[in-house]
Amino acid sequence: MGFDFTVSRRDFLRASGAAGGLMVSSAMFGNVLRAEKPVRNTKIKSVIMLFMEGGPSQLETFDCKPGKKTAAPYKVIETEVPGFAPCEHLPNIAKRAKDLLLIKTMSSREGNHSRAAYLLRTGYIPNPTLKHPSLGSIVAHQLGDPDFELPNFVKLRGAPHPAGYLGVNQNPFVISRPGAKIENLDYAAGVDKDRMDRRMKLVKEMEKDFAKEHGNEATEAHKAMYEKARKLMDSPLRKKFYIDDEPQEVRKAYGQGQFADSCIIARRLVEAGVPAIEIVHGGWDTHDDGFKRCQELNTAIDQPWAALIEDLKKRGLYESTLIVWMGEFGRTPDLTGTSGRGHWPNNFCAVLGGGGVKAGQVIGETDPDGLGRDSKGQSLIKDPVSPADLYKTLGVMMDWDLTKEFEAGNRPVWLIDKGAKEVEKIYK
Amino acid sequence: MRRTPLIVTLGLASIVCLGIAHFSASAQDPTPEKDTSSQPKLGGDWRKLRDSLDGLFDQLHKEKGIKAANIANDAVFIRRVYLDLLGRPPSPSEIDAFAPERKRADGLRGQAKREALIDELMATKEYAEHFAAFWRVVMVGRGDNWYDRSLENFLGTALHENRSWSQITTELVAAKGRTPENPAIGYLGSFENDKAAMTGITAKVFLGKQIQCAECHEHPYEDWSTDDFEAMQGFFRLFSVGARGEGAQRYWFSQDTEIHNRHDVSAKVRLRGKYKLPKYLGGDEYEFRSGETLRDSLATWMTSADNKWFREMTVNRYMAYFLGLGFVTPVDDFNSINEPTFPVVLEVMGKDFAASGFDLRYLIRAITTSKLYQRETSLNRSNRNDWIYYSRGYVRKLTPEQVENSIRAVVGIEALNPFQPVRDVPDSKLTDDEKRNKGIANAVNGWKNNLHRLMRDAYNGDPEIRELSDYDGTLIQALLLMNAPLLGPASLDNNLKKILRDYGSHKDRVYQIFMTVLGRKPTKDDIALINGFMPAWTGQDEQRYEDLFMALMNTTEFATNK
Numbered sequence: 001m002g003f004d005f006t007v008s009r010r011d012f013l014r015a016s017g018a019a020g021g022l023m024v025s026s027a028m029f030g031n032v033l034r035a036e037k038p039v040r041n042t043k044i045k046s047v048i049m050l051f052m053e054g055g056p057s058q059l060e061t062f063d064c065k066p067g068k069k070t071a072a073p074y075k076v077i078e079t080e081v082p083g084f085a086p087c088e089h090l091p092n093i094a095k096r097a098k099d100l101l102l103i104k105t106m107s108s109r110e111g112n113h114s115r116a117a118y119l120l121r122t123g124y125i126p127n128p129t130l131k132h133p134s135l136g137s138i139v140a141h142q143l144g145d146p147d148f149e150l151p152n153f154v155k156l157r158g159a160p161h162p163a164g165y166l167g168v169n170q171n172p173f174v175i176s177r178p179g180a181k182i183e184n185l186d187y188a189a190g191v192d193k194d195r196m197d198r199r200m201k202l203v204k205e206m207e208k209d210f211a212k213e214h215g216n217e218a219t220e221a222h223k224a225m226y227e228k229a230r231k232l233m234d235s236p237l238r239k240k241f242y243i244d245d246e247p248q249e250v251r252k253a254y255g256q257g258q259f260a261d262s263c264i265i266a267r268r269l270v271e272a273g274v275p276a277i278e279i280v281h282g283g284w285d286t287h288d289d290g291f292k293r294c295q296e297l298n299t300a301i302d303q304p305w306a307a308l309i310e311d312l313k314k315r316g317l318y319e320s321t322l323i324v325w326m327g328e329f330g331r332t333p334d335l336t337g338t339s340g341r342g343h344w345p346n347n348f349c350a351v352l353g354g355g356g357v358k359a360g361q362v363i364g365e366t367d368p369d370g371l372g373r374d375s376k377g378q379s380l381i382k383d384p385v386s387p388a389d390l391y392k393t394l395g396v397m398m399d400w401d402l403t404k405e406f407e408a409g410n411r412p413v414w415l416i417d418k419g420a421k422e423v424e425k426i427y428k
Numbered sequence: 429m430r431r432t433p434l435i436v437t438l439g440l441a442s443i444v445c446l447g448i449a450h451f452s453a454s455a456q457d458p459t460p461e462k463d464t465s466s467q468p469k470l471g472g473d474w475r476k477l478r479d480s481l482d483g484l485f486d487q488l489h490k491e492k493g494i495k496a497a498n499i500a501n502d503a504v505f506i507r508r509v510y511l512d513l514l515g516r517p518p519s520p521s522e523i524d525a526f527a528p529e530r531k532r533a534d535g536l537r538g539q540a541k542r543e544a545l546i547d548e549l550m551a552t553k554e555y556a557e558h559f560a561a562f563w564r565v566v567m568v569g570r571g572d573n574w575y576d577r578s579l580e581n582f583l584g585t586a587l588h589e590n591r592s593w594s595q596i597t598t599e600l601v602a603a604k605g606r607t608p609e610n611p612a613i614g615y616l617g618s619f620e621n622d623k624a625a626m627t628g629i630t631a632k633v634f635l636g637k638q639i640q641c642a643e644c645h646e647h648p649y650e651d652w653s654t655d656d657f658e659a660m661q662g663f664f665r666l667f668s669v670g671a672r673g674e675g676a677q678r679y680w681f682s683q684d685t686e687i688h689n690r691h692d693v694s695a696k697v698r699l700r701g702k703y704k705l706p707k708y709l710g711g712d713e714y715e716f717r718s719g720e721t722l723r724d725s726l727a728t729w730m731t732s733a734d735n736k737w738f739r740e741m742t743v744n745r746y747m748a749y750f751l752g753l754g755f756v757t758p759v760d761d762f763n764s765i766n767e768p769t770f771p772v773v774l775e776v777m778g779k780d781f782a783a784s785g786f787d788l789r790y791l792i793r794a795i796t797t798s799k800l801y802q803r804e805t806s807l808n809r810s811n812r813n814d815w816i817y818y819s820r821g822y823v824r825k826l827t828p829e830q831v832e833n834s835i836r837a838v839v840g841i842e843a844l845n846p847f848q849p850v851r852d853v854p855d856s857k858l859t860d861d862e863k864r865n866k867g868i869a870n871a872v873n874g875w876k877n878n879l880h881r882l883m884r885d886a887y888n889g890d891p892e893i894r895e896l897s898d899y900d901g902t903l904i905q906a907l908l909l910m911n912a913p914l915l916g917p918a919s920l921d922n923n924l925k926k927i928l929r930d931y932g933s934h935k936d937r938v939y940q941i942f943m944t945v946l947g948r949k950p951t952k953d954d955i956a957l958i959n960g961f962m963p964a965w966t967g968q969d970e971q972r973y974e975d976l977f978m979a980l981m982n983t984t985e986f987a988t989n990k
Contacts, residue, residue, distance in 0.1 A: 111644040112624060125641070151903065160887075160904075168902045176885050183882060184904075184911040190971075196910065198965055199979040205957050206983050214805045214823050214990055215812070222984040225902035229910065232903070345644065 037145040040399040044355035045320040046270045047139045047398075049278040050305065052297075052327035053117065053158065054285030055348070057341055058370075059331065060294035062086050062349040063104050065370035070333045072291045083362035089298035092306030098360045099309055099318075100353040101426060105364025106326065107384035111343040113285070116328035121161060123391030123416055130408045131164035135324070135394070136276035138415055140170045142400045143275040149235035150274050151228070156262040158280030165408035168221060169228065172278065179243055179261040185233065193234065200230065240272040241265060253307045260304035267311050270321050284327055290340040309353060318354050322397070326350035333371045346372040347381045350390065356397040356427050363425055388420035396422045471783025474794040477776075482799045484773065489819050494811050497804040497820035502528055504990075505542060505802060507947035508821070511989045512750055512796070513549040515558035515830045516837035517947035520940065543797050550789050556588035559788075561829045562749070563587075567600075567633050568618040570828070570884055574680065578607055578614030585611075593742055593786035594731035597634055602727040606681035617669045617680050627661040631709060634730055636741035636762035639709065650763055652710065655699050662697035662706030663714070663726040684723065690716035731786070737762065739778030743791065744768075747777075750795045752822030753815065769816055805990045824989045828887040831905070831987060835879060838945050838981065840923035841916045845872050868920070875916045882908055909982050915974070924977050928969060937973055945980040 059065060064076045064087050076085040079097035083104070086094050093100070110116035115126050122132035133141070136153040141163070144152030151173035153163075163170035175182060187196060203226070211219040232238065243251065243264045254260040262279040269277055281301060286293045305325070312318040330348025331341035347366055353359055366372060367380035374380055395402050395416050405412045489496045500508070506526045510518040524530065526545065536544050549555055560583035568576055579600075586596045603612040619626040628640035641647055642657035666685035673679055687695045695714065696703035706714040706722060708729045715725060730738055741760065748754030755768035768774045777794075784790040795801055805821040814820065826834065836842065848865035855863060886904040915922050927940040938958055942950040950958070958976065965972045980986060 109645040110641075112628070112640050115640055115644075171902060173903055183885070184907040186911065188911050188913055191911075195967075195971070195975055198961065199910075199975050199982065202957070202961055202976070202979040203982050205961075206954070206979075206985070209951075209953060210984050213807075215807055218823050218825065218984045218988050221902065222987070225906045226910075226982070229903055229906035233907070233911070 037147070038142060040143060042143075042356065042397065042399045043320055044322050044398050045143065045273075046275050046277065046317075046355075047135065047143075047322045047324065047394075048266050048270070048308075049135055049276075050301070050323065050325040051117075051121070051158065051278055051280050052284045052301075052325065053280050053282040054327065055113070055116070055329045055331060055343055056284040056297070056327040057286060057290060057294055057331035058104070058344075058347060058349045058366075059333065059341070060087055060286075060290065061090065061298065062102055062351065063330075063347075063366055063370065065368065068369050070335050070370065072294065072339070074291070074295070081360050081362065083365075087294070087298055089295050090302045092302045096306055096309055096353070099313075100351055101357050101359050101361055101363065103350045103352070103363045103385050103390070103423075103426075104347070104366055105381045105384045106330075106348045106350045106387070106390065107379075107381065108329065108345040108387055111329060111345045113328060113343075116343075116345060118161075119387050120326060120328045123388045123420070130413065131162055132413075133163040133166045133170060134161040134172070134278070135391070136172055136278045137161070137163035137166050137170040138395075138400065139276035139398070141166045142398060142415075144170075145273075148273065149231050150237050150240070150269070150272060151232065152274065153276040153278075154241075154269055154274055155278045156265060156280065157258070157282075158278065165406050165413060167224075169224060175241065175265075178258060178265055182241055185238060185241075187233065196230070196233075200226065237272050240268040240274075243268070250311065253311070255303040255307070257300055257304070259300050260307075263304040263308040267308060267315075267317075270312065270317055271315065286331065286340050287336060287342065288338040288340040290331070290335070290338075292339075312354065320355050322355040322357065322394070323353045324350065324394075325352075333369070344372065346379060347384070350385075352426065358425065358427055361425070363423065385423055386420070388417040389423055392416045392420035393422040393424075393426050397427050469783075470780050471785065471790075474780075474784070474790045475797075477780050477794040478798045480776075481773070481794070485800060485818055488817050492817065494814055494817060494819045495808055496799075497806050497808070497811060499799060499802045500804045500821065502526055502542075503948055504804065506545070508801075508989055509542075509546060509549065509796060510947070511826065511830055511834070513546070513558065513792075514552065514554040515561070515827075515833035516554075517834055519837065520943040523943060523947060539797065542802075543793070546793060546796050550590075550792065553584075553588060556584050558829070558833065559587050560584035562827070565827075565829065566745075567615055567629070570887060572884065573618070574607075574678075575614040575618040578611040578680075579618065580614075582611035582614060587788070590787070590789055593781075593788055594733075594738075595786075597731050597738075598727040601630060601634075601730065602721065602723040604682050604684075604721075607679045613669060613680055613682055616664075616667070616682070621668050623661050623664045624657075626664050627657065631660070632760050634741060635709070635735075635737040636744065636756070636760045637709060637737060638761050638763065650710075656707065656710065658697055658699055659704065659707035660709045662695075663722045665697060665706070666694060666722055684721040687716065687720075687722065692716075695722060733782040736775075736778065739782045740768075740774050742786075742788075743774060743777045743781050746788075746791055746795060750792070750801055751818060752824040753818070821990065826987055826989060828883050830989075832879060832883045834986070835914055835981070836876065838923065838986075839915055840926070840944075841872055841875055841920050844921040844923070844926060847872065871917055871920050875913075875920065879912075879914070882912055905987075906982075909987075910978075914978075914981070924974060925970075928973060938976070941973065941977050941980065945977060946983075946985055 059070070060072050060074070062084075064074065064085065065071045066074070066076055072087070075088040077088055077091060077094040078085050079094050081097040084097045084100070084102050108116065108119055110119050110125060118124075118126045118132075121134040124132040136155060140152030146169065153170060153172045155172035155174045156178045157176060158174065160172050160174045163172075187193070207219045207223065239245065243261055246264055246268075251264065254264050259279065259281050262281075266277045266279060283293070283297055309318065309323070312321050327348070329343055329345040332344045333341075335341060363383060364385060365382040372380055392402070400415055402414065402416055405414060407413070486496075503523070506523055507517050510516060510522070518526070532541060532544070534544070560580050563583050564576060564580045568579060582599070583596070586599070591599075599612045600615040603610060603616055605613070607613055616626060619629070624640075624643045628643065631637040631639045639647065639652055639657055639660070642652045642654055644654065646653050666687070668683055669680055670683060671678060671680045685694055693703060695716075696705055708714070708726070714722065717725065729735065732738070740762070744754040744756050744762075745759050748757070748759040755770050755774045756762055756766060780794075781787075781791050800818040801821075803818070803821045805823050807820065811819040815822075845868050847869050850862050850866045850869065851858065855866070858866065886908055915924060923944050924941070927937055927944065931937050931940055938950055938955065942948060942954065962972060962976065965975060
């Protein structure tokens with residue numbers, strides 16, 4: 001009576017029932033991997049990524065071409081480091097030239113926001129069959145103590161990029177409104193630790209019954225997250241998420257605004273021992289009114305970023321903290337009618353500083369006009385650095401398990417793309 | 429030719445790879461459609477489709493030596509189907525009404541009773557709202573902009589009227605006019621005139637084709653170049669969404685440049701210095717029809733019954749949603765190195781769905797009344813590792829929307845404090861009763877909105893960049909379920925208070941709390957467990973039973989469909 005499927009049946013009889021299991025179950029509930037505290041041969045203890053979402057214009061930040069046809073009507077600030085001449089709206093960062101390393105020739109082929117952001121956050125182009133962890137998750141996994149009370153990866157604003165095959169414990173803990181009270185972190189009114197304990201004791205017992213009947217994929221993921229959540233709720237280190245008890249002069253040094261507050265929180269988290277922090281600062285997708293908007297954006301990040309460097313130095317933490325500034329791509333040399341620019345992955349800037357970085361130098365060179373490509377479409381940039389290359393370099397600097405084969409589904413995957421080459425100049 | 433080495437390099441050591449040569453061969457076979465003698469009429473009867481699915485997998489289990497799990501009893505089935513169709517667990521009274529000992533007026537029993545329930549649920553507004561939320565997340569994510577609300581509103585109406593999937597798709601892709609008269613504009617409006625995103629997301633959502641990468645470079649494993657992307661994007665080139673007015677008067681409208689004839693240069697896309705007509709993805713050039721916009725033409729091509737991608741994408745998405753496992757994983761990535769586990773089944777289901785007139789409820793009926801859907805999740809030695817053959821129900825994590833709906837239903841504030849209309853006059857002119865009602869309405873809305881905001885924060889931190897994939901918001905979700913004021917302010921009635929008011933004995937209270945939160949009776953083990961723990965718990969009854977209530981809301985069982 002029904003449809004005849006027999007045509008296909010003999011074909012899939014050979015398919016093995018067990019093979020896809022891990023892939024599917026972890027896709028449903030996330031991997032939960034138990035790990036030991038790793039030992040790494042590196043002086044880097046924390047990484048702060050300053051992610052400029054939207055694609056910051058190289059031509060209005062660190063690779064300005066004053067006087068050229070497509071340039072903004074802004075001056076640059078020459079510094080003691082040849083080639084490091086940021087836009088005039090980054091005066092505090094200009095003073096830190098010797099503490100920073102500029103890569104002028106980050107280069108990729110991805111000009112779509114979400115794909116490029118994925119690439120710059122993970123070192124891999126998106127692959128729909130597997131989620132690569134972002135830098136913060138890798139650092140959390142490689143440098144973090146699994147038993148640490150705070151999350152090993154704190155993300156200040158932005159979307160929660162999952163840790164994929166590294167397991168839910170390395171997922172970012174996203175704070176949507178940095179500085180504001182984090183909701184649901186405290187026991188609800190009228191519920192003390194004792195009451196929560198008794199609730200959770202009962203939960204624990206019920207979980208055992210559930211696992212017996214339905215398998216433990218779901219309950220293992222559940223257990224991991226609840227354990228971590230309880231630890232966090234009871235930790236005195238929670239106050240590191242806030243800036244209220246930060247002295248006035250320190251707050252003043254960082255300036256005002258969400259990015260400034262986020263930088264203060266990042267420093268506090270570094271002090272507390274959080275290995276991975278990402279601050280997301282959006283608004284860089286300047287298709288329109290680009291000159292004015294870049295001025296505002298530069299002004300918003302200049303003082304806090306410089307203050308963060310200064311502050312970490314003062315506390316003796318700069319040499320163990322790596323700071324990475326970048327976005328998903330740069331912007332076209334051509335201007336739109338309203339002084340905006342389109343997406344341009346051909347060449348864009350990244351700025352590194354702190355732990356392990358050989359600061360005070362510039363890597364890569366672009367053509368004097370800032371066109372990036374000639375009329376035939378040939379690239380004019382020297383020493384391009386791909387996102388994967390940058391990740392490989394960071395991996396070497398932090399002594400990550402670069403040769404270790406992880407498993408995502410039933411396929412092997414490595415923290416860094418095996419074809420990537422490190423850029424030795426960055427640390428040697 | 430090209431396929432084999434690619435697979436080897438990518439190391440896809442899964443079933444997908446083992447069977448790939450065979451599957452692709454059979455996928456290229458002449459379609460079984462022409463052989464009408466042995467096939468029933470397509471689209472005529474979802475029961476036939478269902479029976480074929482059941483027959484096939486029964487046979488497969490036998491051949492593979494898998495002992496499939498039993499068909500779940502009514503108690504398990506009702507929670508499963510409520511969560512899937514309405515996004516929430518059934519209430520104790522709904523469970524009671526479905527109990528085997530309750531006779532239906534129409535005398536239906538067994539499977540027929542389940543089929544009737546499925547139809548009844550699909551006729552509700554809740555069903556339409558739940559799937560409107562489901563589809564809008566798929567299409568535009570979890571933001572809260574005008575277009576998100578507008579799209580969800582459109583989908584709610586369309587799904588409630590059971591418009592066909594092809595009609596809904598056409599109304600979205602070729603939306604005309606303005607808001608609020610045509611809320612369908614919300615879909616394309618969400619792209620804020622970013623044509624590349626419009627093209628990429630539309631191909632992915634409706635056709636299961638991931639072409640976004642071809643915006644900038646050649647597709648890594650399909651024959652799609654940046655030219656193909658541009659040519660497809662050409663269908664949106666002459667279109668934009670504009671806005672006029674301020675505040676509450678603000679509205680959004682669509683505009684398309686008119687095309688006068690087939691030689692009209694305005695329709696053409698400039699590719700490497702040459703002007704070319706837009707091209708349907710991977711295929712033919714745009715066909716001019718007088719009076720039609722480019723988008724009309726795109727929609728016609730997309731939703732044609734001959735469009736395999738369109739048919740199979742939605743079948744696969746619903747298989748994955750209802751069964752926890754589609755034929756293609758990830759659900760919306762159909763490509764030549766990601767072959768379906770059962771290509772012919774998918775093919776036939778797609779054609780049957782098309783022949784039904786793209787009737788979503790037809791498809792849902794076939795899936796949810798199948799044995800595949802109704803099996804217990806219980807494991808035995810032979811089905812424990814089966815993640816392909818549907819030999820047991822797969823435990824599924826609830827979506828954020830299901831979690832939110834479940835919390836709302838389980839806590840029950842809205843039902844217990846029903847909204848009373850209050851005259852729209854200054855407070856000083858309201859009667860005391862009206863003032864009280866207004867206070868309650870505000871408190872209920874406050875609770876509801878706060879819950880929604882918390883869920884959105886937990887699952888979608890950033891409305892600016894589209895992150896469509898689901899996120900394991902695990903730590904944040906755990907904190908939310910443990911610490912958020914889920915039971916609402918003291919001024920409002922909720923299910924826990926009602927239980928404590930209506931039932932005096934410990935036994936009844938435990939029973940009611942289980943029925944309310946987990947949608948099932950407590951087992952003997954549960955009762956023993958609770959009676960072992962609870963006597964030592966200090967405090968008033970309200971506190972002790974609140975602890976029980978909240979504990980159950982923090983179990984895996986609450987957060988999964990099993």
